[in-house]
Amino acid sequence: MAGGGEGAFIGAVHRMAARLDGEWTLVAGAFSADAARNERSGASLGLDPARTYARFDEMIAAEAALPLEQRMQALVIATPNHLHRPMAIAALEAGIAVLSDKPMALDLREALDIAAAAARSGAAYGVTYTYAGYPMVAEMRARIAGGDFGAVRQVAVEYRQGWLSTPADADGNKQAEWRTDPARAGQGGALGDIGTHAFHLAEHVTGLRVETLCADLTAHVPGRRLDDDASVLLRFAGGARGTLTATQIAAGEENGLRLRVACERATIEWRHDDANSLTIRWLDRPLEVVRTGGPGVSAEASALTRTPAGHPEGYIEAFANLYRGFAAALRGDAAAWYPGIDDGVRGMAFVATVVANARGTEKWTAIDDVIAAAERARG
Structure with missing residues (x-):
């Protein structure tokens, strides 16, 4: 693990998720640039002191030199965004798989650099878009793909938080501080973090x-x-339209993630605060609520479900589903699912396109045009 040491929220989440299925063991880490904090982090996690590294580049060099059966198989990146590119590329070039926090990098050009490194090395790369790991999100995807609802017409997705309603970034809050610093977060604030x-x-x-x-x-x-x-405002291939809201100044909001998809024959809704339910509002029949682990659930959702119906499953379990899929892929399971390179690049292309449009004079900006410009800039 790179980053995610003492006092870091997301590092602990990664470790809980990785442990849940017994698929992963933490064997090495470079947790903090602060030497004392780094050593305390390694000790508290029971690591061999020789594999608690003071620097990330030292960790990659030392681990790559170990016999194959002893070296780390994957690197988890749990750092601010500006470190994602150098860490990911160094690991990939050493033949080490990478599972990174989102967003993928500081900007789109860096994301394309990572994608190129993954293509050269053949090592696996994943990005932790956690909410895709929920069973009812998989159910929503499967049912829309099945065609029973007809064509998608309108998409409304919102992610509403209130924790940055005050100047917490100027008051010593470290999580707020780096997320609002362009040098460490990149082009987008709320846009990159939750958008x-x-x-x-x-x-x-x-x-x-x-x-x-x-x-x-x-x-x-x-x-x-x-x-x-x-x-x-979003325009999808095929004619569907959409709206996306990402805000961290909605006072009183906690983690208000909500997705509604209006199709020809029904509107389907999933909310993070009731993650075990999928609501279907039919045009010509009574409202339907599908529950995690309940009757009629698809194979895709069942594969992500861990407990019998009525037992709440949540954030850690969804996160763990990504770790389980990534482990299966490293074992050679061609059908294993996890958010990968394309998902990561698309996220960075979205940020770059929003920034370009908001700063420019054109009403609409094409994502493919922004990707093409970034590729030309890379040479």
Whole structure:
């Protein structure tokens, strides 16, 4: 693991998720640039002191030199965004698989660099779009793909938080501080932090790609250098339309993630605060509620379900489903699912396109045009 040491929220989440199925063992780490914190982190996790490394590059060199049966098989990246590219590329070039926090990198060009490194090395790369690991999200995707609802017409996805309603980034909150710093977070604030989750859900569940978008970005808190509020109009391939909201200044909101997809014959809704339910509002029949582990659930959702119906499953279990899929892929299971390179690049392309549109004069900006420009810039 790189990053995620003492006091870090997401590192602990990664470790809980990795342990849940007994598929993974933490064997090495470079947890913090602070030497004392790094050593305490390794000790608290029961690591061999020789495999608690002071520097990330030392860890990659030392682990790559070990016999194959002893070396680490995968690197988890749980750091601020500006470190994702160098860490991912170093690991991939050493033949080590990578499972990274989202967003994939600091910007789209860096994401394309990582994708190129993965293609050269052949090592697996995954990105933790956690919410795609929920059983009822898989159920929503399967039912839309099955065609019973007819064509997708309209998509509404929102991710609403309130934790940055005040200038927490200027008051010593480390999690807020780096997420609002362009040098460490990248082009997007709320856009990159939670907007990429919303965008991934919209494309993943519908099976449709966003072609063009029209965006508005705002920093409501005075002095904040990155957006804390994003509103985006979406146009999907095939004619569907959509709206995306990603905000961290909605006072009182906790983790309000909600996805609604309106099709020809029904509207389907999933909410993170009731993650075990999928609501279907039919045009010509009574409302239907599908429950995790309940009757009539698809094979795709059942594969992500861990307990009998009525037993709550949540964030850690969804996160663990990504780890389980990644482990299966490393064993050679060609059918194993996890969010991969394309998902990561699409997220960064979304951020870049929103920023370009919000700053520009054109009403609509095409994602493919932004990707092509980034590829040309890479040479």
